[in-house]
Amino acid sequence: MTDTATSTASEAECPASDSTLRVLLVEDSPVDAELILLELRRGGFEVSSDLVQTIEDFTRQVRAHPYQMILADYNLPQWRGIEALGVLRREGLDIPLILVSGALGDVTAVECIKQGATDYVLKDSLARLPVAVRRALQEKRLRDQRQKGEKDLARKVEELARSNRDLEQFAYVASHDLQEPLRMVAAYTQLLAERYRGKLDADADKFIGYAVEGAVRMQTLILDLLAFSRVGHNGNGGKTSDCNRVVEEALLNLKAAIDESGAVVTQDALPLIVAEQAQLIQVFQNLIGNAIKFRGKEALVIRVSAERQGTQWLFEVADNGIGIAPEYHEVIFTIFQRLHARGEYPGNGVGLAICKKIVEHYGGRIWLKSEPGQGCTFHFTLPATPADEKDIHASRHN
């Protein structure tokens, strides 16, 4: 082991108490070592120390003990104290090292700091040592805190990502596995209804009807849940979608409802957006579909528009329908949240939840402005593509 010049902690294995500073001295002169310790004590430190002279001893000591500080002479007979930094790096140890040297040129000093020394103190101004040590310890504390913070954050991000994956996997598997037995219930209650309608009694027909209805509703719930959990599963590799086409597709899908309601849908020139077309279609289709579903007494007018705001586009889907009271403006984006009895307006309360999930998946936000009886305007943002100043003109139509 080492030539231990001074060891206030006789049991080297036992970590020093909080107030005691554990120092490893790399020093060939016992007198200088004594002076260094004296200076530290004078500066208010309680010190326990070990003294080493060779690189082998140094390596052994730092491996074996948790030192808080290394004070190394620059010029030693067989090696230079600066080499200690290389040992610390190789060993993966983060212990502040201050060079204490008889003479150290400016160039050498700078080189030492570059190599990772925290500071250097000349032997003829040892009085500065306690200040240097205190600052080195403080820096190390901050470094530790930051590293711990970063590690905690990384762990939380990983936990969150895993829990997200688990949840989506769960929704996906559950909906798939639920579908099979449910299909059996649905098909066979339908078969019962078909073969035995009017052959049992009126109650039986009614009960079978309820069972069929329940099974069918459950099926749509599961398909909706599946669609919801699928959002974000398919990246599109940065492809852009033309929102003019997107809205046209959405309107085509809604053709029957539009014809039946007599809705007039107007559409401004819309931009290109980096997003999967099918998902954008779903957003517009759900919003326009809602406008049609919740129309009021007067002729329905729906206006789709977009406005560039800095790095994003603000989209609007505005209608003159029955409107939504402000207290519901947040909850309506929750999955399976409905505001009306099933008999009044059909639906499972999934459409807006899917819109929100899609918009947020692409880094946007969705909200609405509405009062009962005053119509309803849904707003959502999506990041602008860098080149879309000219694209909006290129894609202008009608």
Added chain:
Amino acid sequence: MPPDTIEILLVDDSPSDLDLIRDALAACPCQGRVHTVPDGEEAIAFLHRAGVYASAARPDLIILDLNLPRKDGRVVLADFKSEPTLRSIPVVVFTTSHSRKDIARSYELGANCYVSKPGSLEDFRKAVQAIQQFWLSVACLPD
């Protein structure tokens, strides 16, 4: 259209679905002879005429569920589509799954067609009859 009876191998572990499929198949005038096996291992034995299936007919069409006990439908597909004497038999994957992954994988393994089992009775029947109509009347099959 070959003069002989069309042999259909139906691979499905769900008795309720087998009933529905057989029911729907029977409703059509172009029906063939239907053989059923309940899992992938038996399907493979049937196709290779192994064990009790030594004198089994060579199917003209296979209707294959994906999620089966023992060996699942993907294993069955991989097995007989890599067998030169069997790979020409057309196979329709008929399964509950709508998963894009299942669809892609099935075609990769050589499925000739992928149909999701519809949820309602009416659509289910229509799907089975469409499969039957297409493969037994519209499509030309190898001898």
